[in-house]
Amino acid sequence: MVIQIILIATAVVLFVFFIRSSHSVRTQAFKRIGFVIFLFLSLDAVLRPNDTTWLAHKVGVGRGADLLLYMLVAAFAFFAVNTFLRFRSLERRFTDLARAIALREAQLPPEVVTAPAPQVPAQAAARDQASEPESTLSGGSAR
Amino acid sequence: MTDYDDVWIVIPVYNEGAVISDVVEHTRETFPNIVCVDDGSRDDSAARIAQTGAHLVRHPVNLGQGAALQTGIAYALAQPGMRHLVTFDADGQHRVEDAETMLAVARSGEADVVLGSRFLEQNEQIPLLKRIVLRTVVTLSPTARKLKLSDAHNGLRVLNREAASGLRITMNGMAHASEIVGFLASSGLKVREVPVTILYTEYSRSKGQSLINGVNILFDLSVRQRGA
Numbered sequence: 001m002v003i004q005i006i007l008i009a010t011a012v013v014l015f016v017f018f019i020r021s022s023h024s025v026r027t028q029a030f031k032r033i034g035f036v037i038f039l040f041l042s043l044d045a046v047l048r049p050n051d052t053t054w055l056a057h058k059v060g061v062g063r064g065a066d067l068l069l070y071m072l073v074a075a076f077a078f079f080a081v082n083t084f085l086r087f088r089s090l091e092r093r094f095t096d097l098a099r100a101i102a103l104r105e106a107q108l109p110p111e112v113v114t115a116p117a118p119q120v121p122a123q124a125a126a127r128d129q130a131s132e133p134e135s136t137l138s139g140g141s142a143r
Numbered sequence: 144m145t146d147y148d149d150v151w152i153v154i155p156v157y158n159e160g161a162v163i164s165d166v167v168e169h170t171r172e173t174f175p176n177i178v179c180v181d182d183g184s185r186d187d188s189a190a191r192i193a194q195t196g197a198h199l200v201r202h203p204v205n206l207g208q209g210a211a212l213q214t215g216i217a218y219a220l221a222q223p224g225m226r227h228l229v230t231f232d233a234d235g236q237h238r239v240e241d242a243e244t245m246l247a248v249a250r251s252g253e254a255d256v257v258l259g260s261r262f263l264e265q266n267e268q269i270p271l272l273k274r275i276v277l278r279t280v281v282t283l284s285p286t287a288r289k290l291k292l293s294d295a296h297n298g299l300r301v302l303n304r305e306a307a308s309g310l311r312i313t314m315n316g317m318a319h320a321s322e323i324v325g326f327l328a329s330s331g332l333k334v335r336e337v338p339v340t341i342l343y344t345e346y347s348r349s350k351g352q353s354l355i356n357g358v359n360i361l362f363d364l365s366v367r368q369r370g371a
Contacts, residue, residue, distance in 0.1 A: 095315055098202050098213045102180070106218060128289040 001060030018081050031082075038075070041119065125135045149226040150246060152177040154197075155208050155213035157223035159233040160186040166235045167195040173239050174229070182211040205327050209319025213312040220308055232298035241339035250337055255306045255332040258292065259339035280321075291328050292336060294305040296320045297338055306332050 019025075045052050045068070052064030061067045156163055167177055177197040181189045182204035187351050192199045200218050204213065212230060219228045228240050228247055237259070245257040261277070277296060300323070302310070309330055315320045327334050 014327055091315065092313060094255075095206055095210050097209065098204055099217065102200045102202050102214055103218055103221075105201065107193060107201075109196045109198060 003059040003061050003067070006059060007070060008076065014074075014081055017078075018085075067143055104110075144241055145245075148176070149224050150174055150176060151219035151222060151225050152231050152242075153212065153228055154194065154217060154231045154233050155182060155183060155211035156180060156188050156233040157182040157211070158184045158185070158186045158188060158209065159189055159207070162190045162235050163188050163233055164191045164195055164344050166233060167192065167197045169235075170231065171196050173243065176219075176222070176225075177234070178196045178215050180211040180215040180218070182206060182208065183222035190245045198268045200210045207319075208317060209312045210315040210321070212319060213310075216307050216312075217311060218301075218346045220304070221363045226304055228302050230298060230302075236301045236341050236343065238267055238340055238342065241299060241337070242301070245299070245339070248337055248347050249301045249303055253333070254335035256327055257301040258334065258338040259293070259297040260292070260294035261297060261339065261341055262293040290365070292324065292334075294336070297339065297341075306330070 020027075031142055040047070046065075049064065054064075054068040056062065056064045059067070152170055154163075154170075154177065154288075156179050159166075163179070167179065171177060174243050175196075177195075179192045179197045179199055181192060181199060181201045183202045187287070189199065189201055198218070200214055202214065215230070216228060227246060229268045231237055231242065241259060245259060250255055261370065262274075277294065280296060297320075306327075310318045310323065310326055312322060
């Protein structure tokens, strides 16, 4: 049945999306195109409910409602993966930020503070850290 | 007495107020340079560290032990003249003597990285269940097998400057130990294991990570390199 091929293909695409190490501007664009198509399809499904049934028969599903359910599952899985990736990229940036602050405010032990010319290594380390992940600045397209 | 001016001890600290002063003071009898990374402790750990002779770096929020280690490593790397760093657990389960032995190996140039292992010699101190779980983790980890390591989750490690600057711990939680092993396996650095003794005190037993946390570690690792 056609629907089986479609659903399996969706799962494969999701998996590739999940294990790909880089999310480029292209991925972002495809996500947005997909979202717009999804919007139009939902409009159509609301205005002309029979279309879903027609499409369901085309791909070998009994009822339009069943087809909608399948699509919902696929959409939800996509949403979950996307959110997971977004959260992790956020967490990494958050860690870099907290680390930079921590290093900047390092407290030297009393005897070092009173000793002559204590190095100020914290700033150097913070700069090191801050300059490293430059790629994380661009939207959701972190490493 | 050997000169340890070029050695930095990195101690990640999270809610260890009860013991951290003793651990730091005891370690400082041998090693002059210590940096404690307080990982947003809710107890008085930070205040206690401030009274010792250790450098104190405080995470503004709790990030996890892996993140604390990476912060400590970044701090140590920025210190002038630093050539080796030693990661050390805050609960007093590591012996300073073991760290010295491992440093001697690292300084001889035999290895870039020296890892402490609980299993190289028969060690009756380890609780049986813990021993089984730790062994299983090693067996399941392909990178640990590649390096022929016997213990992938020991907090006592010695890294030279080169190894430390290559390391980028991204697993903030407890999976960093396996992440470090993975890095070592792919880096081509010379890695040696040295037998160490772990002092399983009442305190460290009560603090030690629960075995069920191993499930979390396995999950974290399995999705480590995925996506962003």
